[in-house]
Amino acid sequence: MNTIVLITGATSGIGKACAEKFAAAKNDLIITGRRQERLEVLKTELESAYGIKVLTCCFDVQDKAAVFNTINNLPAEWKNIDLLINNAGLALGKDSFEEADMDDWDTMLDTNVKGLIYVSRAILPFMIAKNKGHIVNIGSIAGKQVYEKGNGYNASKFAVDALTKAMRIDLLKYNIRVTGIHPGAVETEFSVVRFKGDKDKADATYKGITPLTGADIAGIIFYCTSLPAHICINDLVVTPTQQADSYYFFRNP
Numbered sequence: 001m002n003t004i005v006l007i008t009g010a011t012s013g014i015g016k017a018c019a020e021k022f023a024a025a026k027n028d029l030i031i032t033g034r035r036q037e038r039l040e041v042l043k044t045e046l047e048s049a050y051g052i053k054v055l056t057c058c059f060d061v062q063d064k065a066a067v068f069n070t071i072n073n074l075p076a077e078w079k080n081i082d083l084l085i086n087n088a089g090l091a092l093g094k095d096s097f098e099e100a101d102m103d104d105w106d107t108m109l110d111t112n113v114k115g116l117i118y119v120s121r122a123i124l125p126f127m128i129a130k131n132k133g134h135i136v137n138i139g140s141i142a143g144k145q146v147y148e149k150g151n152g153y154n155a156s157k158f159a160v161d162a163l164t165k166a167m168r169i170d171l172l173k174y175n176i177r178v179t180g181i182h183p184g185a186v187e188t189e190f191s192v193v194r195f196k197g198d199k200d201k202a203d204a205t206y207k208g209i210t211p212l213t214g215a216d217i218a219g220i221i222f223y224c225t226s227l228p229a230h231i232c233i234n235d236l237v238v239t240p241t242q243q244a245d246s247y248y249f250f251r252n253p
Contacts, residue, residue: 002027002053003082004027004078004080004081005018005029005084006029006032006081006083006084006085006123008032008033008061008087008115009088010032010039010087011033011034011039012038012189013087013186013188014138014186015031015085015087016214017213017215017218018214019042020218022218023046023049023052024050025222026050028055029052029054030057030074030078031057032119034058034060039057039058055074055075057071057074061088061115061118061119064114072122079126081133082133084119084120084123084135085136086119086135086136087138088119089112089115089160090112091142092104092108092196093194094149094153096148096149097149100151105151105152109152112153112157112159113163116163127176128176132174132175133176133177134177134225135177135179136181137163137164137167137179137180137181138217139157139161139182140157141182141184141245142246143158143159143161145246146246147246147247157182161180161182164180165180165235168234178234179232180234181220181224181236182235182236182237183217183238184237184239184243184245185209185243186211186214187211191206208249208251209242209243209250212239216238217238
């Protein structure tokens with residue numbers, strides 16, 4: 001088989017853009033997500049357009065048993081995973097700490113942190129066995145700088161940043177590269193999910209700026225993972241030109 005790339009949260013946004021980018025480069029894909037119908041549509045599109053193989057795995061990364069059962073029972077030829085892109089994640093709500101919905105916090109921590117841990121731990125034996133591999137964790141600029149009403153989401157993405165750095169150190173002995181990609185404002189379904197379908201609030205996030213796109217981030221990930229084997233980009237923050245950090249934007253009138 002070709003190089004095998006496993007992408008979590010592949011049915012939309014950055015994950016879907018990564019699937020399209022890596023398929024175009026003739027990589028075989030394992031795409032995961034919670035929506036089987038979207039996975040099957042994407043599989044058909046990519047196999048038809050690029051002549052590669054796609055395996056779909058429908059599970060929620062929050063479900064530890066489902067993650068390990070699915071990955072442990074992959075067909076033998078699909079266990080030779082070369083690259084893992086831990087993309088599945090979300091933000092829910094944007095409220096002051098004392099008013100925030102604790103169920104939202106649980107979902108963010110279970111998805112953004114524990115889900116990343118489960119999938120990484122499940123695939124690591126395959127990479128360790130061949131003494132090579134690459135893991136890309138999608139963090140956020142929110143994991144570099146706290147902002148007002150970010151609380152639970154900030155905490156989850158700071159944890160992703162810490163885990164990425166820890167993985168990079170601990171996996172050195174296995175010749176496994178670990179890269180953290182921390183985007184700023186990216187226009188995907190992210191803000192619609194965060195504001196629970198309130199499109200006006202979602203659109204206001206990007207008002208007056210030209211945001212990044214899922215394809216922009218996919219291209220950056222592709223670059224980072226296409227470098228010679230002796231090079232590892234450990235940590236990369238990327239924002240629109242009109243965004244300096246989590247707080248400072250220059251918005252057009």
